[in-house]
Amino acid sequence: MIVLRDEKRIYRLGRLAQVLSMAGLAVLVGGLLLIFISDSPSVFLFQLLALVVGYGFSQVGLHYAHRYLRRPRMDQKLDEAVGAVARRDGRLYHYLLPASHVLLLPSGVFVLVAKFQNGRITAEGDTWRQTGLGMRRFFGRENLGNPSREAEAQVAKMKAYIAANAPAAAEAPLWPVIVFTAEKIDSLEIKESRIPAVHASKLSKLLRQQTINLKPLPRAEYDALRAAFDAPAAHLIEETIDVTPAAE
Template sequence: MHIHNNEALYKRNIRGSFVASLLGMLALVGSVYVLFGEGQFGLYLLFLVLGIVLVQVGSWFSRWGRRADQGFNKALGSLDNHFSLYHYRSPVAHLLVAPSGVWMLLPRHTRGQVSYDSQKKRWTVKLPNILARLGQEGIGRPVAEASIDAEAIDRFLQKHWPDAQLRIQAVLVMMDENTEVERVAGAPIPTASIKKLKHTLQKGDPKAHLTAAQRDKLNRLLHQHYPA
């Protein structure tokens, strides 16, 4: 397995999350001091709004601290050198170039039992109790996300390899090792737990499989346009 990571990007955004959260908390504390100490309502509102915005920014950047890249590296690291894994070194966040095709990996840190409701056309999560919902990441809209990512890859290929005609695949991955994935056969996107991801990636759509020459060319293009 060849792993290509953008460690500098991770470190920069994790540091940004810490700084934004710290400044946000200081601004919120300052708003309380201004309200009760100085009695200046306008200044209080300024500190309050600034604090809330900074805390939200820090919360958004905190997703970088979950390090989905490390989870993928651990789960797929034993694959042979026919596989190349890219983290923020391609048009999308996590991309795998494999004999079974080009895969977009869509990580979710959802806990519980994940299944797909074919009637409601959505993924559902069953949790052991109400408290488990605290801090829980939702499934979101993986179909829309996959569509946007696929378009980004298509634009890249049209620009640098217009006659490629590669079929892009996506897989929704539950990163928590305790999450159970069941009854997802009808899902529009293959859904797998991190423990069974390797099995999913080794199959794929036969029409999407890549030859060694196709893999080599795509890897060269990614290295050229997304250098370390």
Template sequence: MRLKTNKRLARRNRRITNYLFFGTFAALIGGFIIINASLFTPDVPDTLTLIAQSAILPVAFVLTIFSVRMTNLWARRPRPEDAIAGGLKGLSNKSVLYNYYHFPARHVLVCPQGVFAITTRWHDQRFTFRKGKFRSHKNILSKFFSAIRFDGVGRPLRDAEYASSRVQRAIDAVADDVTVQPLVVFIDPAAEIEFEDEPSLPVLYADTKKSPNLKDFLRDKKREMDEAAGDSKTRNANLMPLTDEQIEAFEAATT
């Protein structure tokens, strides 16, 4: 499998993540000093202290939110591109995994089984899937802090549908007979999902030791395609959903 990653974007965002971390740390220290300024310099006017407090605390809060979000998306391990690639070992060498080129689809896979827009979740928690929603098993306090940080699991099914629709536009420009399929993949091996209802689209693990996982899903899909295709000549004629020329055109237009 060929990997094509927007390394420049990934490096830049990881660098921004580091800046945000130190900026948040500095803002929190500055806020502590300003709040307790009267202990160090009694001559500081109360009005000035109040204004400074009103300014620094919201800034520190916003920086904290952005820092946590950027860390989860760009610096947290396992990194999505590595987890997906690791889960796809053994996939056809004609396959291509694109990382960070087709936002809001952060990952796009082109392989014999089709074209897939992959929406990932980094969360390492236990969830129950019921009535179209993922419900966390966290306690109330953890849910409260998660809500403040805006780092909940959100609505991955909706996000995956939207991401696939955006990739579909790019694919339609080079091949109007190919349907982009949405997938949701949890990349952390510690993630656990109990399915009380059947999701409207595949929800998978990147870890091959868990089920259902991405590798088994593609293997089963290939088996179904082979059975539907019948003889080997038909199978060989449909090895990839896009020709080499179409893949080149897709890359030229989007990467």
């Protein structure tokens, strides 16, 4: 399997996460100290401003840290998770296309929406909930959000990208999959969701089920997709990493 990832972006946004987190902490501490070093009648307003700015910096830093600093990163977990189904002809693109993680197979394209959250994850239709965190929900957490809407938005971006850059393959199959990459997750219960969601350990099985009865794309369509997906990674092609998972 060929894996292409924007390492420079990962490094840059990882550093940004560190800077924003430290800046947020500094602003919060500074706001706390204002009451001891200032006798201005407006000190409360300055403290409130410091709280808002510091919290904002910290949250943005946390957002980037979860994606670009935590080990193993989500993209690294996906490398392992796609498994033998992509071993021969898969091409996995990280942070190079309008969707963060895209898997190109001879039979079509998968948009992998990676989520790091753990606990008890439930979905009924398009309503998602994360419970079972206890006090952990107050420390260094990021809300689950709505993975279904996130997946739909990424698919729409990929469709637009393909239509503009590989019009010959505009009708190629495009499937979204929500993938939870946390090492341990208490439970994942999905009911009547339009978009499949699995733990990373079961991704390979799902991909196999989705593609086992599909015919390969016409060669012209596949080549058009590959050329369009490779274009943003032209600077990486000569340094391509061939990741070949062990047979299951």
